[in-house]
Amino acid sequence: MRAFVMTELTGPSGGAEADVPEPVGAHPWADGERLLIDVHAAGVSFPDLLQTRGQYQHGSPPPYVAGGEAAGVVLEAPPGSGFRPGDRVASLTVWGALAERALGIPRYTVKLPDDFDFVSGAALYLNYATAWFSLHRVNFTKGEDVLVHGASGGVGTAAVQLVRALGGRPIAVVSTSDKARVVREAGAAEVVLSDEGWVAQVRELTGGLGVPVVVDPVGGDRFTDSLRCLDVGGRLAVVGFAAGEIPTVKVNRLLLRDLSVVGVALDPYVARFPEMARTLAAELERLAASGELRPLAGHVLPLASAREALELIDTRRAVGKVVVTIR
Numbered sequence: 030m031r032a033f034v035m036t037e038l039t040g041p042s043g044g045a046e047a048d049v050p051e052p053v054g055a056h057p058w059a060d061g062e063r064l065l066i067d068v069h070a071a072g073v074s075f076p077d078l079l080q081t082r083g084q085y086q087h088g089s090p091p092p093y094v095a096g097g098e099a100a101g102v103v104l105e106a107p108p109g110s111g112f113r114p115g116d117r118v119a120s121l122t123v124w125g126a127l128a129e130r131a132l133g134i135p136r137y138t139v140k141l142p143d144d145f146d147f148v149s150g151a152a153l154y155l156n157y158a159t160a161w162f163s164l165h166r167v168n169f170t171k172g173e174d175v176l177v178h179g180a181s182g183g184v185g186t187a188a189v190q191l192v193r194a195l196g197g198r199p200i201a202v203v204s205t206s207d208k209a210r211v212v213r214e215a216g217a218a219e220v221v222l223s224d225e226g227w228v229a230q231v232r233e234l235t236g237g238l239g240v241p242v243v244v245d246p247v248g249g250d251r252f253t254d255s256l257r258c259l260d261v262g263g264r265l266a267v268v269g270f271a272a273g274e275i276p277t278v279k280v281n282r283l284l285l286r287d288l289s290v291v292g293v294a295l296d297p298y299v300a301r302f303p304e305m306a307r308t309l310a311a312e313l314e315r316l317a318a319s320g321e322l323r324p325l326a327g328h329v330l331p332l333a334s335a336r337e338a339l340e341l342i343d344t345r346r347a348v349g350k351v352v353v354t355i356r
């Protein structure tokens with residue numbers, strides 16, 4: 030089968046399209062359960078980029094097929110998994126999706142509504158699961174303001190849409206006016222630019238109080254400034270470090286204003302509380318079917334351009350999700 034194969038961990042340039050054998054057995058994260066997917070579109074995200082440099086905690090040694098999530102049609106499904114051959118699905122693969130066939134992880138797979146095309150499907154699971162779980166971890170409740178960093182990115186656009194869908198007010202932070210336009214279309218109620226005194230603007234937008242919730246996939250300086258614009262009792266979800274630097278926190282800042290900083294890592298949580306994967310899948314299927322989630326695929330490229338897909342993320346040019354079509 031055709032696939033985009035990473036042969037060395039030197040970034041996107043370490044990969045190329047090649048012929049490789051079809052996957053055998055089950056995905057290593059699937060407890061021996063073989064869920065084989067005929068891939069129509071693959072989602073490419075920041076963790077895929079980190080993997081190309083050996084910087085991701087769940088990477089695979091080279092040579093490996095890149096691509097963290099797949100949308101397509103089930104070819105083989107384990108009995109009792111809830112999936113059958115012919116089902117249209119979106120599945121987290123962690124790696125392996127940039128190929129004609131991929132192994133999915135049943136607990137991180139959802140059925141696609143009929144009106145969801147495969148490009149949208151490839152943009153569904155990782156970003157919306159991460160955004161939903163972030164909001165769950167900080168006990169988001171209807172009516173709350175949520176400040177979203179990296180808001181025009183993959184996780185960011187998903188968080189903006191979800192906050193809207195769940196009855197909150199998304200306030201987006203982005204770096205350029207082009208990205209501001211994108212994030213407004215995604216549903217942001219307010220947009221502030223990261224280089225224009227965004228902390229003061231957020232205070233102004235919240236009557237001087239600050240926001241109750243921050244979703245932060247960016248890290249770096251944003252993190253400390255985010256603590257400054259949380260309301261008393263505010264909660265910050267630590268999602269990732271797209272800016273590169275892992276920030277530190279002086280815990281007196283938390284003590285003095287009753288702040289909480291909460292980690293967001295789905296897989297260890299599901300290992301400890303397996304029902305969370307089912308709850309999350311049911312919620313994503315419900316929200317997708319309701320029409321409230323419309324993934325923003327900002328870039329759609331063919332398999333022959335998979336390297337460029339990764340480079341878009343590497344050079345901070347990606348808006349929304351980067352999707353690679355396989356057929």
Ligand SMILES: NC(=O)c1ccc[n+]([C@@H]2O[C@H](COP(=O)([O-])OP(=O)(O)OC[C@H]3O[C@@H](n4cnc5c(N)ncnc54)[C@H](OP(=O)(O)O)[C@@H]3O)[C@@H](O)[C@H]2O)c1
Nearest residue numbers: 074075159179182183184203204246268269270271272293
């Ligand atoms: N915890 C989890 O379960 C989980 C799941 C998925 C992803 N993640 C992590 O979340 C982060 C975002 O992932 P994503 O897929 O949303 O990425 P993305 O689509 O590339 O978006 C990242 C955003 O971060 C902002 N950013 C700020 N500084 C940046 C820099 N130096 N380089 C690149 N981007 C920068 C950019 O927005 P502006 O230009 O507007 O600032 C960009 O839109 C990554 O660290 C990823 O590993 C975590």
